[in-house]
Amino acid sequence: MLGLVRTPPSREPPHKALSADDFRRLRKLVHDRLIDSIEEESAAVLHNLAEVKARIGEIVRELAEDTGITVPASDRDRVEKEILEELGGMGPLAPLMLDRTISDILVNGPEEVWVDRGGKLTRTDVRFDDDAHLRRFLDRLISAQGRHLDASNPMVDAKLPDGSRLHAVIPPLCALGAVVSIRRFAEETITASNLVERGAMSPAMLDLLQLAVGTGQNIVIAGSAAAGKTTLLNALAAFVPENERIVTVEETAELKLAHPHVIPLESRPTNVEGRGGVDLRSLVRTALRMRADRIVVGEVRGDEVMDMLQAMNVGHDGSLTTVHANSPRDVLRRLEALAHMGDAGLPRDSIRDMIGSAVQIIVQVMRFRDGSRRIVSISEVIQDGETLGTVELYRFQAERMEDDGSMTGRHVATGAPARFAERVKALGFTVPQSLVATESEQVGSGHD
Numbered sequence: 001m002l003g004l005v006r007t008p009p010s011r012e013p014p015h016k017a018l019s020a021d022d023f024r025r026l027r028k029l030v031h032d033r034l035i036d037s038i039e040e041e042s043a044a045v046l047h048n049l050a051e052v053k054a055r056i057g058e059i060v061r062e063l064a065e066d067t068g069i070t071v072p073a074s075d076r077d078r079v080e081k082e083i084l085e086e087l088g089g090m091g092p093l094a095p096l097m098l099d100r101t102i103s104d105i106l107v108n109g110p111e112e113v114w115v116d117r118g119g120k121l122t123r124t125d126v127r128f129d130d131d132a133h134l135r136r137f138l139d140r141l142i143s144a145q146g147r148h149l150d151a152s153n154p155m156v157d158a159k160l161p162d163g164s165r166l167h168a169v170i171p172p173l174c175a176l177g178a179v180v181s182i183r184r185f186a187e188e189t190i191t192a193s194n195l196v197e198r199g200a201m202s203p204a205m206l207d208l209l210q211l212a213v214g215t216g217q218n219i220v221i222a223g224s225a226a227a228g229k230t231t232l233l234n235a236l237a238a239f240v241p242e243n244e245r246i247v248t249v250e251e252t253a254e255l256k257l258a259h260p261h262v263i264p265l266e267s268r269p270t271n272v273e274g275r276g277g278v279d280l281r282s283l284v285r286t287a288l289r290m291r292a293d294r295i296v297v298g299e300v301r302g303d304e305v306m307d308m309l310q311a312m313n314v315g316h317d318g319s320l321t322t323v324h325a326n327s328p329r330d331v332l333r334r335l336e337a338l339a340h341m342g343d344a345g346l347p348r349d350s351i352r353d354m355i356g357s358a359v360q361i362i363v364q365v366m367r368f369r370d371g372s373r374r375i376v377s378i379s380e381v382i383q384d385g386e387t388l389g390t391v392e393l394y395r396f397q398a399e400r401m402e403d404d405g406s407m408t409g410r411h412v413a414t415g416a417p418a419r420f421a422e423r424v425k426a427l428g429f430t431v432p433q434s435l436v437a438t439e440s441e442q443v444g445s446g447h448d
Helices: 020-039 043-047 049-067 073-088 091-098 131-143 192-197 203-214 229-237 280-288 304-313 328-342 348-358 419-426
Strands: 102-108 113-117 120-123 155-159 165-169 179-183 219-223 246-250 262-266 294-297 320-324 361-367 373-384 387-401 407-413 441-443
Touching: 020 049, 020 073, 049 073, 073 091, 091 102, 091 113, 091 131, 131 155, 131 165, 192 203, 192 229, 203 219, 203 229, 203 373, 203 387, 203 407, 203 419, 219 229, 219 328, 229 320, 229 361, 246 280, 262 280, 280 294, 280 304, 294 304, 304 328, 304 348, 320 328, 328 348, 328 361, 328 373, 328 387, 348 373, 348 387, 373 419
Parallel strands: 219 320, 219 361, 246 262, 246 294, 294 320
Antiparallel strands: 102 113, 102 179, 113 120, 155 165, 165 179, 361 373, 373 387, 387 407
16 A cells, blocks of 8 residues: 555545545655656656656556556646646745735745735645655755755755745754745836825825935835835836936845846855855945946845945935834934944944935835835934934824724825925925925825
8 A cells, every 4th residue: 555545435436536635645656756767767858748747647547556546537637737836846836926916925834834915924725745845845946056955054045036035944943844935026017106006105205205316315215024115115216317327236136126227236145165155245345336326225234234325425326225124213223233233443423424424315114914015204314413313204194994904094294394305406406395295195005
């Protein structure tokens, strides 16, 4: 007996679909026999789809004869489909990868797979056969990039062929077994106007940000994970004049800037020998030598912040970046802390002066409980002597939670004058009246 449970003919019809456990066992047996037969010949067989399908059908028939169990045509077709998906790369996750409404796929061991749709987590019925199946899946994905997972290297970051970002952790770092997070990116381009329509910001806020980007103000977008920072960064970059050259610096390429002159730089991890790595700080320094009008750093999280601040202070006006922080004031503290990590010998006052000169505007974004993402604050950075602070120009004022879980509220202009508006007026630009208006603007609930 090969592990399949015989169905007593007196109790159930002979062509009843296999139970979930029996089906998984059948698929595993077919997969193992297929690989064994291929290893005896040549891996080139895998590229002959007709041959692979024929072998799968033959193996299923052999197993049915050995066990005395009838495998319905629907199960035979499903085994063939899932094994072909397995050989193609994504295995049990293939249907989820085809669903463009899913932004994150979270695998918590072989029996638990969650997805994020519209900011809400839901558990799926997708499962791997066992820990070995999940590990084979991971090894196949990352080996093509020269990476590997084992007890001495239990974490890995990788980029999938479709651009998705994969992060995996295995024991001994996690007792659940292999844990995988796949961050996917929308194929559609979300513009700033789309964000206004969805209630992420008001028209007046869009006017302010468009003017700030177009006139070369340095902007930091802050928020928690999956709050919509990269989406907003992509949207704002569309306002950079077309005659300017942008160099982007990222750990994993996520940005898709709607601009005709973009040079993307991507960091590289070390190889299995601990060599060949290129970090973000090196890339920022490289960008300074590439005649960039603007430098866009996908996210600052380490000592590269010093080089980013220097770039903003030495002629690369209008640069943009994102940072993990919960408020505009937290942004200033985090930038200062990261700068100390990079150059611990620099006096604190000097670092604060650099931040005060480099950063003009902080945009705070947030993901709400209903999954919607909004700009909750736009603030200007001000420096008064040794004191570094912020003045809020716009904020989101939450009003109530509806029965369906959606949040309603409005974006409100605080009435504080936009200091940078005076600077851009001096440069000959027209300042929209909406930037000085103080009346509130009602907006919808919106999703990023």
